[in-house]
Ligand SMILES: *[C@@H]1O[C@H](CO)[C@@H](O)[C@H](O)[C@H]1NC(C)=O
Ligand SMILES: *[C@@H]1O[C@H](CO)[C@@H](O)[C@H](O)[C@H]1NC(C)=O
Ligand SMILES: *[C@@H]1O[C@H](CO)[C@@H](O)[C@H](O)[C@H]1NC(C)=O
Ligand SMILES: *[C@@H]1O[C@H](CO)[C@@H](O)[C@H](O)[C@H]1NC(C)=O
């Protein structure tokens with residue numbers, strides 16, 4: 001074999017021969033975590049305003065999700081303006097280029113804007129440039145993950161185009177890079193993480209981030225690529241939160257206290273989403289008189305309930321919500337008032353200054369786990385308008401357990417055991 005060819009072969013084989021440190025959950029120090037920041041937090045919006053903006057964003061994607069399920073399409077795309085509205089920091093390349101990106105449990109692809117940009121939105125940090133990184137490698141069309149992203153046969157490389165329902169999109173090519181993740185206590189770099197190098201991108205309203213990091217169960221997601229089997233997040237609507245990989249002191253301590261779990265189920269039509277099995281809802285003294293089929297995941301892939309940090313609040317089907325509203329209103333002395341702010345059940349804020357709102361308890365009965373929510377997880381106050389509203393809404397078909405209802409809870413996803421737990425936690429005092 002001529003030397004040149006041999007060298008060429010060796011170069012090709014080199015990546016296979018060199019033993020690369022694989023990312024492993026067990027090599028993480030306990031409490032490996034990142035901070036999360038709400039996209040709207042830096043604008044100093046009130047909790048109420050953050051929710052109001054979120055509801056607007058939810059509408060589009062819920063409609064589109066239902067449309068896709070009805071037409072029997074596998075839903076594997078993030079579908080909205082600023083889905084998963086919390087940002088996390090990460091870096092790509094050698095030397096590493098840091099940026100923030102949306103943390104999204106509702107999608108899989110990890111992508112960032114790439115130079116040379118044909119059309120990029122303004123981002124606060126320098127745009128990642130493959131030419132400046134020694135660890136960049138372009139994906140070929142035959143790469144396994146390429147097939148997960150696109151089936152178009154029109155080019156040599158792995159060009160993709162991801163369209164979002166609200167006219168947001170990213171277009172570019174799949175590539176591999178060294179990804180560095182970490183926070184205060186540990187930084188971990190992992191080579192050959194597949195990501196979308198987006199050269200034409202538009203994400204409505206995104207000014208603080210440079211892309212999206214997918215955390216669902218799809219093969220392209222960061223979790224799947226890093227083989228992370230356990231992760232949890234803690235969100236607080238004042239704009240802060242954390243994301244924990246693997247174990248942490250808080251989790252371990254509570255796990256020892258036999259924490260309750262509920263099954264994480266899978267929709268064959270939509271296998272990447274995190275479905276929960278909700279069986280009923282209690283409002284105050286009353287278990288809602290609705291058929292248990294109201295929450296069931298149907299064999300055609302419709303219905304059911306997903307848990308999604310990227311949806312701002314909880315939505316249940318209209319027939320259930322119509323039963324819930326009068327049951328809720330009848331168990332409070334607060335005066336029901338109509339309001340145009342996008343929430344269906346609002347009350348006049350009592351003029352006297354008492355700290356505790358007189359509203360019924362709200363309990364979600366998941367399979368094997370009854371979750372009683374703290375009042376601040378379902379009531380939202382607007383002092384200026386003098387109203388207090390129930391932060392829940394009606395949706396057609398799919399129900400969603402959204403981020404307002406997760407706040408100040410460590411939401412643990414155990415993908416191996418296929419269960420979810422909710423551990424009441426002050427996120428700001430989380431003991432890693
Ligand atoms: C990301 O990094 C920037 C710059 O270092 C910092 O200002 C910001 O707070 C970080 N965001 C998160 C979510 O950690
Ligand atoms: C945020 O809003 C509060 C209340 O409106 C105000 O007191 C505070 O100064 C604002 N903070 C910033 C950083 O603008
Ligand atoms: C591409 O085709 C394969 C095999 O038919 C299929 O498994 C995969 O889901 C398709 N990918 C996309 C993005 O449609
Ligand atoms: C990677 O491959 C794509 C598709 O062939 C190509 O358009 C792009 O320029 C390549 N990027 C680099 C940095 O080589």
Ligand SMILES: *[C@@H]1O[C@H](CO)[C@@H](O)[C@H](O)[C@H]1NC(C)=O
Pocket residue numbers: 236238239240426428
């Ligand atoms: C968010 O709320 C927690 C208490 O719930 C507080 O400790 C933390 O400082 C707040 N963060 C911001 C940015 O206001």
Ligand SMILES: *[C@@H]1O[C@H](CO)[C@@H](O)[C@H](O)[C@H]1NC(C)=O
Pocket residue numbers: 249250253431
């Ligand atoms: C966890 O348990 C250890 C040992 O029992 C204890 O020192 C620590 O305070 C506990 N942490 C939490 C968050 O409960």
Ligand SMILES: *[C@@H]1O[C@H](CO)[C@@H](O)[C@H](O)[C@H]1NC(C)=O
Pocket residue numbers: 353
């Ligand atoms: C309500 O109570 C708080 C704390 O007790 C006080 O700071 C505030 O001024 C009171 N507001 C009214 C309208 O009385």
